[in-house]
Amino acid sequence: MIGFRPAAVGGVVLLAAHCDDLAIGAGGSLLTLCSARPGLRVDALVLSGGGTEREEEEHAALTAFCPGADLRLTVLKMPDGRLPANWEEAKAAVEDLRSRTDPDLVLAPNPADAHQDHRGLAKLVPTAFRGHQALGYEIVKWDGDLGRPSVYQPLTPEVAEAKVTLLQQHYPSQRQRPWYDREAFLGLARIRGIECQSRYAEAFYTSKMTLDLAGG
Template sequence: MIELRTSKLSEVAVLGAHCDDIAIGLGGTLLMLSSAHPRLRVHAFVLSGSDSRREIEERHALAALCPGAELEFTILDIPDGHAPAYWDPIKSGLEGFRRSCEPDVVFAPHRGDAHQDHRLLAELVPTVFRDHLVLGYEILKWEADTPRPTIYHPLTRTVAEEKARLLMKHYPSQTSHDWFDEEAFFGLSRLRGVQSRQVHAEAFTLDKATIRFGRN
């Protein structure tokens, strides 16, 4: 596989529609970034769950997935499943979040996600982070909306196992869903690993980017 490499990261933004989206989509990547970049600043933005049990789960989960990182949270109270009806407050919330950080890379849901909340957030993020590298992550669920990714981030088996373990530990409110189990998360990361000639991986979509070719 041909590799693209970034320079050292100091700040990233991670955005989700619901508490657990970020952990599902890039929990392994966060574990590896936090290990590789000490004192990484992670700015998290979530549309729904403010002042609820779900917010508590989210804060504990991201703290476990970002050991040693400086975490900052913005969690709104948009009703789950009704994001399109709250376009104005979501756009305003995103604009305020954008002014609070200057990330090296932005992670958000991918544009082809079948869930209306995820899809709306995916569509709005590039209108706010206009000059940033935006990578779209996938959220495993029952809808058949699995994307055709263009970017893969390799994970070790240990990291893939730890991600799955932490998801089950920190999101007890979600374990009643028939798709929310360690086997499912581990299976997806193994599939993405096969596709990128790695053991495990997380996959992302990329709408556009520029590239600079080095000189010999």
């Protein structure tokens, strides 16, 4: 496989239903991206957790996962597990972010995610970011919704280890969850690495992508 290299990444939008979704789904990719591009503009919107300990965790975590970035994070107070009932508020929040940003890349949940909040947010992405490259991240869960992603970001062993360390360090509220452990995070990264001939990787879904084969 050849690696497609975007000529420029002038800005990134990160979308999540819950605090820690971005770090779990794309933490290694964010470390890779932001380390290589100091000063990168990163606009992050998280729909729930605002006003709780989870908002503070998310601020500290994303600062660590986006080293050197110009990070602007908004954490809203929508109730966890209730996105369908708060559809208009979520839609308005995503559209508001779109009105303030014109990113080269959008990282968001993927539309096949079994969690209704993740899936609902994924469905909002193309309604607001119509001309933008969106990649949908994956999150291991009880429901068993892992599929066959088509886009991979290989991770060096150092980045994969750093991702796990930061996940353990920055989300003390989640440590007691039975799936929140080193084996789960590194195990999935190892499997996605096998699929793209790397040691570790994060994988994404996309519904659409255009090429620029002339380059330059």
